[in-house]
Amino acid sequence: MKATIMYGAGDVRVETVADPVIQQPTDAIVRTVRTCVCGSDLHPYHSMGASEHGQSMGHELLGVVEELGSAVTQVKKGDLVIAPFAFADNTCPICKDGFQTACPHGGFYATPETAGLQAELARIPLADGSLVVVPGVTEKDEELLPSLLTLSDVYLTGYHAAHMARIQPGQTVTVVGDGAVGLSAVLAAKQLGAERIILMGRHKDRTDLGVEWGATDVVAERGEEGIQKVLDLTGGFGSHVVLEAVGLMPAYEQSHRVARTGGVISRVGVPQYEKAGVGFMSLFGRNLTLTGGPAPVRAYIEESIPLVLDGTITPGKVFDRTYTIDDVPAAYADMDARSTLKALVTI
Amino acid sequence: MKATIMYGAGDVRVETVADPVIQQPTDAIVRTVRTCVCGSDLHPYHSMGASEHGQSMGHELLGVVEELGSAVTQVKKGDLVIAPFAFADNTCPICKDGFQTACPHGGFYATPETAGLQAELARIPLADGSLVVVPGVTEKDEELLPSLLTLSDVYLTGYHAAHMARIQPGQTVTVVGDGAVGLSAVLAAKQLGAERIILMGRHKDRTDLGVEWGATDVVAERGEEGIQKVLDLTGGFGSHVVLEAVGLMPAYEQSHRVARTGGVISRVGVPQYEKAGVGFMSLFGRNLTLTGGPAPVRAYIEESIPLVLDGTITPGKVFDRTYTIDDVPAAYADMDARSTLKALVTI
Numbered sequence: 001m002k003a004t005i006m007y008g009a010g011d012v013r014v015e016t017v018a019d020p021v022i023q024q025p026t027d028a029i030v031r032t033v034r035t036c037v038c039g040s041d042l043h044p045y046h047s048m049g050a051s052e053h054g055q056s057m058g059h060e061l062l063g064v065v066e067e068l069g070s071a072v073t074q075v076k077k078g079d080l081v082i083a084p085f086a087f088a089d090n091t092c093p094i095c096k097d098g099f100q101t102a103c104p105h106g107g108f109y110a111t112p113e114t115a116g117l118q119a120e121l122a123r124i125p126l127a128d129g130s131l132v133v134v135p136g137v138t139e140k141d142e143e144l145l146p147s148l149l150t151l152s153d154v155y156l157t158g159y160h161a162a163h164m165a166r167i168q169p170g171q172t173v174t175v176v177g178d179g180a181v182g183l184s185a186v187l188a189a190k191q192l193g194a195e196r197i198i199l200m201g202r203h204k205d206r207t208d209l210g211v212e213w214g215a216t217d218v219v220a221e222r223g224e225e226g227i228q229k230v231l232d233l234t235g236g237f238g239s240h241v242v243l244e245a246v247g248l249m250p251a252y253e254q255s256h257r258v259a260r261t262g263g264v265i266s267r268v269g270v271p272q273y274e275k276a277g278v279g280f281m282s283l284f285g286r287n288l289t290l291t292g293g294p295a296p297v298r299a300y301i302e303e304s305i306p307l308v309l310d311g312t313i314t315p316g317k318v319f320d321r322t323y324t325i326d327d328v329p330a331a332y333a334d335m336d337a338r339s340t341l342k343a344l345v346t347i
Numbered sequence: 348m349k350a351t352i353m354y355g356a357g358d359v360r361v362e363t364v365a366d367p368v369i370q371q372p373t374d375a376i377v378r379t380v381r382t383c384v385c386g387s388d389l390h391p392y393h394s395m396g397a398s399e400h401g402q403s404m405g406h407e408l409l410g411v412v413e414e415l416g417s418a419v420t421q422v423k424k425g426d427l428v429i430a431p432f433a434f435a436d437n438t439c440p441i442c443k444d445g446f447q448t449a450c451p452h453g454g455f456y457a458t459p460e461t462a463g464l465q466a467e468l469a470r471i472p473l474a475d476g477s478l479v480v481v482p483g484v485t486e487k488d489e490e491l492l493p494s495l496l497t498l499s500d501v502y503l504t505g506y507h508a509a510h511m512a513r514i515q516p517g518q519t520v521t522v523v524g525d526g527a528v529g530l531s532a533v534l535a536a537k538q539l540g541a542e543r544i545i546l547m548g549r550h551k552d553r554t555d556l557g558v559e560w561g562a563t564d565v566v567a568e569r570g571e572e573g574i575q576k577v578l579d580l581t582g583g584f585g586s587h588v589v590l591e592a593v594g595l596m597p598a599y600e601q602s603h604r605v606a607r608t609g610g611v612i613s614r615v616g617v618p619q620y621e622k623a624g625v626g627f628m629s630l631f632g633r634n635l636t637l638t639g640g641p642a643p644v645r646a647y648i649e650e651s652i653p654l655v656l657d658g659t660i661t662p663g664k665v666f667d668r669t670y671t672i673d674d675v676p677a678a679y680a681d682m683d684a685r686s687t688l689k690a691l692v693t694i
Contacts, residue, residue, distance in 0.1 A: 093584060099609040099634055164634070237440060252625075262446040271626040278599075278637065279621035284614065287446050287511070287640030293631045 003119035004328045005054035009046055012057070012329040020115060020123035025071035028127035030063035030081060033139045034149045035118050036319065037331045037343040038085075039179050040270060045332055058118025059085040059109040060152040062145055065131070066121070074128040080138055081131040082305075083117065083124055084298040085109070085153040090129030100298040106130075118328055120347055132301045137309070146316025146344055147308045150184070151301050154342065155315035157268050158184025159304070160295030161243040162192050165266035169193030174230055174239035174258050175215070178206040180318040180342040181268060182245035183213060187315060189243065190214030191307075198230055198239060200254070206341055209317060223250070230258040238263065244292070245269045249276065256282050267292035319344035350466035351675045352401035356393055359404070359676040367462060367470035372418035375474035377410035377428060379694040380486045381496045382465050383666065384678050385432075386526050386689075387617060392679055405465025406432040406456040407499040409492055412478070413468070421475040427485055428478040429652075430464065430471055431645040432456070432500040437476030447476075447645040465675055467694055479648045484656070493663025493691055494655045497531070498648050501689065502662035504615050505531025506651070507642030508590040509539050512613035516540030521577055521586035521605050522562070525553040527665040527689040528615060529592035530560060534662060536590065537561030538654075545577055545586065547601070553688055556664060570597070577605040585610060591639070592616045596623065603629050614639035666691035 003017045020029055035058055044055070061083040065075050075081060088095050088103035095103050106126060110116035114125060124130050134148055150156070158181050167173060173194040175185045178201020189197050190213060199215035200222075201207045207218045219229045231238060238260035244251050247269030255265045256277070265288060277283070283290055307313045321340045323331040331343035350364045367376055382405055391402070408430040412422050422428060435442050435450035442450050453473065457463035461472060471477050481495055497503070505528050514520060520541040522532045525548020536544050537560060546562035547569075548554045554565045566576045578585060585607035591598050594616030602612045603624070612635060624630070630637055654660045668687045670678040678690035 094608050097607075097609050102608040102633055164636070235440075260444075261441050261449040262444050267631065271631050274624055274626035274628060275622045276625045277621055278623045278625060279618040281621060283637065284618050284640045286449055287638075287643070289511070289636060289638040290625065290630065291634075291636040291638075293634030296634070 001120040002325050004057040004116060006044055006048060006057050007054040008050040009044070009048050012045065012332045014326055014328050020121050022067060022069045023123065024125065025069040026126050026128065027069040028065055028072055028075060028124045028131060029067040030061065030083065030122045030124055030131070031066045032061055032063045032117065032120055032122060032347040033080070034062040034145050035345045035347065036060050036149060037118070037328070037335055037345070038153060039181065041332065042336055045336060055110065056116035056119065057110050058116035060149060060154070061117040061122055062149040062152065063122065064139060069127065072127045075131050075133055080134045082134060082148060082151050082301055083122070083131055084301065086294070086298070087125045087130035088298055089126050090298060095129070098296055098299040100296040101294040118345060120325065130298070132298070134305055144308065146319045147314050148305070149344070150315040150318065151297065151304050151308070153297060154180045154318060155184045155187065156297035156300045156304065157181050157295040158245065159188040159300055160297070161185045161245065161266045161268040161292055162188035163300070164291045165241040165243060165264045167192040167194050167241055170195045171240040172196040172198070172234055173241045173243060174198040174200060175210070175243045175245065176200045176251050176255055177245035177269060178203050178210060179245060183210050183318055184315055185243040185245050185268070186210045186215050187213040187313060191313065198233055200226055200230070203338070227254060227257045234260070240264070241266065243268070247272050249273050252276050256288055259288050261286040264289040264291060268295055318342045322346055348467035349672050351404045351463060353391055353395060353404050354401040355397040356391070356395050359392065359679045361673055361675050367468050369414060369416045370470065371472065372416040373473050373475065374416040375412055375419055375422060375471045375478060376414040377408065377430065377469045377471055377478070378413045379408055379410045379464065379467055379469060380427070381409040381492050382692045382694065383407050383496060384465070384675070384682055384690040384692070385500060386528065388679065389683055392683060402457065403463035403466065404457050405463035407496060407501070408464040408469055409496040409499065410469065411486060416474065419474045422478050422480055426480045428480055429495060429498050429648055430469070430478055431648065433641070433645070434472045434477035435645055436473050437645060442476070445643055445646040447643040448641040465692060467672065477645070479645070481652055491655065493666045494661050495652070496691070497662040497665065498644065498651050498655070500644060501527050501665060502531045502534065503644035503647045503651065504528050504642040505592065506535040506647055507644070508532045508592065508613045508615040508639055509535035510647070511638040512588040512590060512611045514539040514541050514588055517542045518587040519543040519545070519581055520588045520590060521545040521547060522557070522590045522592065523547045523598050523602055524592035524616060525550050525557060526592060530557050530665055531662055532590040532592050532615070533557045533562050534560040534660060538660065545580060547573055547577070550685070574601060574604045581607070587611070588613065590615070594618050596620045599623050603635055606635050608633040611636040611638060615642055665689045669693055
């Protein structure tokens with residue numbers, strides 16, 4: 001099969017590798033129908049050291065079940081399935097709490113142990129817990145496929161930010177970042193009843209989609225100017241909720257500066273820092289709450305599928321360009337150059 | 348009147364000063380019935396530089412209204428009143444949100460602008476917002492007075508930690524710190540329905556009160572040993588909620604180490620640090636929520652008074668020794684030496 005291998009910063013290749021095989025009775029083999037490139041794939045694309053063997057890539061997948069281990073009971077051959085970006089048993093206490101990304105028996109794709117999903121076939125560990133069947137839909141329902149694929153990561157990562165912030169109807173929500181996750185957070189905030197949604201981003205083609213999805217204000221200014229603009233828009237009080245979809249320190253600082261006293265900062269941008277201000281001058285003094293983390297999208301997929309199927313939400317609009325598997329290296333380059341917001345890959 | 352003045356580290360004096368007078372039409376003058384010494388008063392007791400004029404001290408008060416400014420309408424002469432440790436208008440949007448400690452028109456006692464409350468008389472700014480009448484009780488109901496006084500700060504600071512953590516019935520709650528606020532947090536966690544309450548503290552006379560108030564386990568070990576003990580007590584998962592009532596960095600680190608994935612750390616110990624770990628290795632990777640701040644006790648007083656009056660809670664048990672106003676310097680010294688948990692001052 002063809003698979004995507006990264007050999008170092010900027011060096012992505014599509015190569016023919018051995019087809020995956022069932023390794024554990026709980027595994028499934030899935031034929032990929034749609035996959036995509038994630039903003040987080042760009043981190044190694046920028047920084048990975050040269051590797052002789054390379055690292056297979058990808059963690060988002062919509063596919064059709066091809067083969068099942070002997071212990072798998074919840075999916076069957078031919079099912080159209082969504083694979084969340086982390087695999088999990090979905091039965092342990094941590095999964096039952098709704099934090100499947102921390103399942104002690106689970107793990108991540110594109111690691112030395114488990115191949116990435118930007119490939120024609122995938123081995124899915126713990127298939128009963130890790131695959132969600134899309135009922136009544138086949139791979140021929142092409143218009144639905146992009147939005148269904150977003151439930152494997154990007155839309156539900158934005159949703160997780162909004163969910164952890166416990167957005168209440170009528171609240172003001174500021175979204176920091178106009179990447180695919182930030183825009184998804186706008187859509188999720190709207191779904192949860194936010195009255196005013198301020199999108200901080202400076203790429204008009206992207207913020208336009210944010211406005212379509214419910215952003216009531218766009219703040220293109222950055223730094224102090226951007227902070228002041230949000231404060232001005234909120235009568236000087238700041239935003240009840242801030243959804244941070246960037247992961248860099250300036251975004252963290254901006255977030256607590258624009259939050260209303262007693263408000264919530266919810267992060268889904270993977271922090272590229274370990275320490276940050278949390279004391280009297282940043283979080284504590286104004287009773288700010290900091291929340292968020294890796295999105296346990298598995299917890300939200302079932303409830304989201306009907307919203308996609310009935311057209312309530314169309315999160316697949318984040319995909320602005322489609323590539324073949326052979327063109328995945330170009331997809332990385334285009335996303336890196338910001339000429340593509342999010343690359344859909346059709347297998 | 349007599350008032351408590353701190354002239355530097357370890358130098359507390361009770362002196363005769365001018366009686367306070369109405370300065371604004373919204374002021375009230377209150378005759379102190381009970382006041383007390385706060386753990387936070389020990390910070391300047393340790394570190395204050397020598398001051399020629401000194402600084403008046405204290406921010407907790409139960410008293411009787413003596414005199415009213417012309418604009419005060421909600422309290423009347425002779426009312427027994429509780430003064431929350433911060434004054435606030437209680438009408439602005441931030442107060443309506445329940446965060447009166449951040450009222451833009453409010454402020455704090457024991458500052459250059461507003462005298463402290465360890466004194467025979469006090470000027471209370473914004474009296475309509477800042478004083479809460481205790482209905483049907485007089486200063487002669489002596490057995491009720493200590494618990495009513497705790498509603499000005501200590502009990503409701505512990506309660507704030509529990510409230511911000513949104514404790515759900517059946518949850519496991521770990522309290523870090525066996526000072527008066529930590530013990531109050533135990534009582535509040537019990538009130539909110541925590542099933543298991545693990546108190547981390549090593550002063551048996553204090554943790555005994557914690558057990559009386561609902562702690563099901565006491566962990567006297569500190570550091571790695573203490574962390575492991577909490578993990579062992581929780582089946583390796585950690586605690587749904589951690590209430591941090593210390594404010595030092597080791598307590599912060601201990602808190603995130605004993606928190607369950609997806610759990611909440613709620614701080615009311617004023618952080619003696621500004622930066623701390625919040626990245627993938629501390630908070631983010633396990634979806635931990637960090638919350639808390641200065642307790643807006645004003646928001647909780649009315650609902651707490653009936654619980655004190657009917658004996659549901661007796662938070663006044665944190666006071667283990669009573670002093671006269673003349674003995675306040677000894678109260679500081681005894682609390683500093685940990686021979687007194689919390690000093691009640693009878694005026």
